[in-house]
Amino acid sequence: MSDNVAFANPSRECPGSAFNGYLMLAVLAAIIVFEVLLVTNALPGGEAGKASKLLFVGQLVFSILALVFIAIGFFMIQPNQAMVLTLFGEYRGTVRRDGLHWTWPWIAKQKVSARAHNIHSEKVKINDLRGNPIEIACNVVWRVADTAQAVFDVDDYKEFVNIQIEAGLRTVGARHPYDDMSDEDETTLRGSADVVNHELREELNDRLAVAGIHVDEAGLTHLAYAPEIAGAMLRRQQADAVIAARKKVVIGAVSMVEDALEKLSSDGIVELDDERKAAMVSNLMVVLCGDRDAQPVVNAGTLYQ
Incomplete structure (x- = not known):
């Protein structure tokens, strides 16, 4: 992205300036009181001159314009919100302080949420x-x-x-x-x-x-x-699981057979030659690694008959 010309000069946030909204709210209330007093107490009668009437109209129009001027400049920011200020397209800063604020009416305002x-x-x-x-x-x-x-x-x-x-x-x-x-x-x-x-x-x-x-x-x-290969991949995973389980079973069985032969030899219970050891290993491996229960076969003779 650093090589992209469009992003060569990125914008940077800077603090924006705004007046205290509560102070301007008091000024707004004072203008409203002034208009009420002007209309109720200074309304000219039929005997008033032309100059008095013009003065009354001028004061009334001016107070109304001032009221509209101040009312337009108010904006409110909640916690984790920000207001971007621009003047005729030029960035004039960002106000992040929550509360009631006031700025000049010709300042454009755009609210941006800074929340997650x-x-x-x-x-x-x-x-x-x-x-x-x-x-x-x-x-x-x-x-x-x-x-x-x-x-x-x-x-x-x-x-x-x-x-x-x-x-x-x-x-x-x-x-x-x-x-x-x-x-x-x-x-x-x-x-x-x-x-x-x-x-x-x-x-x-x-x-x-x-x-x-x-x-x-x-x-x-x-x-x-994806659905088109999910079945095949499931079978592969099942095969891997079976192979891993078999591998653990075989390793455990070999260890058990080795321990059994060593125990028989060390305790002198029975003397086994290589052929008898091979037969015992084969039988034990079948019993330990088989999927089904082993069915014992009783041999009435000897291994050599």
Whole structure:
């Protein structure tokens, strides 16, 4: 973005000046009282001269114009809101102090919310690092950090945020695979939520800095394979789970068989040659690794008959 000519001279927020609104409200009340007294006590009768009538009309018109002039300049700011002031298109600062304020009527005013905004994006279909189509969505909490950039550097900063959230989500989603299909310990969208959320927040902050927007929090809320490959990927995940479970069972069985042979030999319970050891290992492995309960077979003879 730094190479973009349109963003070479970004706007910068500066404090704006405004008068105390309550003081100007008192002035407004004084003008209203003056008009009431003028109409009730100074209304000229039929015997008054032309000069008196002109003076009365002039005072009444002037007080009404003053009333309208002061009334137009009032504006109110709630907590976590800001008012951007412009004079004939020129930026004159931002007022962030909450309360009642007054400024000159020819100063244009635009209110900007500095509160936190929460956006839940639509589901976006993208390809992960390995080219698998996936569906992904996120939740973003953002706020306006620089009102001048938000108002003057982009056309519609709220629409800009929505578009950049989708673009940033696509970028981060394409950096990593959905799941780890190899033995390498790599970052995945499904297994590395903290890393992916951090990358998404940094990506969005970089993209939205031009609009004076700061992202406080960003995280994935939906992650799934696209429907056309969801069935195949589910079978692959089930196969991986079965293989992993079998691997643990076999490793445990080998350890148990080794302990049993060592215990029999050390305690002198029975002397086993290599052939008998092989037979015992085979039987124990079948019992420990089988999916069904073993059915014992009673051998009335010996191993050699």
